[in-house]
Amino acid sequence: MNDETKKQEAARWFEALRDRICAALEAIEAEFDPQEPPRFARKPWQREGGGGGTMGILKGRVFEKAGVNVSTVWGEFSPEFRAQIPGADSDPRFWASGISLVIHPRSPLVPAVHMNTRYLVTTKTWFGGGSDLTPMVPDEADTRDFHAALEAACVKHDPTYYPRFKKWCDEYFFIKHRNETRGVGGIFFDYLDGDWEKDFAFTRDVGEAFLAIYPALVRRHMRETWTDEQRQHQRMRRGRYVEFNLIYDRGTLFGLKTGGNVEAILMSLPPDVSWP
Helix, strand or coil, X not given: CCHXXXXXXXXXXXXXXXXXXXHHHHHHHHHHCCCCCCCCEEEEEECCCCEEEEEEEECCCCEEEEEEEEEEEEEECCHHHHCCXXXXXXXXXXXXXXXXXXXXXXXXXXXXXXXXXXXXXXXXXXXXXXXXXXXXXXXXXXXXXXXXXXXXXXXXXXXXXXXXHXXXXXXXXXXXXXXXXXXXXXXXXXXXXXXXXXXXXXXXXXXXXXXXXXXXXXXXXXXXXXXXXXXXXXXXXXXXXXXXXXXXXXXXXXXXXXXXXXXHHHHHCCCCCCCC
């Protein structure tokens, strides 16, 4: 398989996964309110330097704001950014494709979640991504089942993946200025550049694991009642989400520094937040 075919295969997968995830979330909204189920509003965009993507936003009764984006972009890194990207210091040209989603449920009893997977090409090539869960009200069963799904995806490919990528996630999604974690973790991986077929298969299985477990967690809690105090606590926890994404998140910084669509990049921010 040549390099161009690999790019096409990866980009097609991310778009297909997007369609399946959007359909799964819309099905949940239809179960909750069969009369007027909302659907994703999709907005395509073009990148001036090359490529583009589609931003998808769902605003419903279960999902206060769910954003599912795909993009495939190419061009050259800016001089100040080249040294931070493997393989770009000697040649600034790049190609990148991926899916990125953040879901902020309306109920504080339904956990927020993030997932992204991507394929990058410079003079080097690699896969990266992961998924992490952010409950507003702790639930041991949700945490256990979420991690079990990701662990199963990892173990299928390499017994060292889960402990390595779980540790990486815990360290990455740590809000340093608050001295606290963003949520209950998950997995995070990057620079996966061994065997392309195997790495791509693992990346696909991360997406499949997310698609299998997260809708199940939503259905577990979406009809439970919550209190005003829990809702306010949710707003406070969402504030931590904003702080992490704007200060530390590499995906946000990558998008902003490569001329990405600002609206799509910042779709991860929650719709209703408060700080003390």
